[in-house]
Amino acid sequence: MIRWLLVIFIAVVVFSSALPWLEKFGIGRLPGDLRFTLFGKKFSFPFASTILLSTVIFLLARFL
Template identity: 45%
Template sequence: MLRWLLIIVLTLLVFSGLLRPWLARLGLGRLPGDFEFRIGERRIWLPLATTVLLSFVAMLIGKLV
């Protein structure tokens, strides 16, 4: 269980920092389950719904292959 929690947190961090501009161009990152917090000048972005959607798509691709 701890292993999966660590994987989810690391995935959210990667989406938050590296893939956000690319996902925004595709229209992802603005789903109802994606959260954005502002603490001072810092923006924290938690793409929960986008992560679930992309995981589902990856699972479907894995089942087809």
């Protein structure tokens, strides 16, 4: 359980940093992705996109 939480946390960090590139494909604008502006800085937490991409990567790894 702790391992999966760590994996999801790392995936959120990676996807957050790659979000400007991934937005061109529609990732990061799903329901469940949080975006807000605080003190002039934009923050985004792509929780739904992380779960979707993690599931796709898991399925690809499982069947390969």
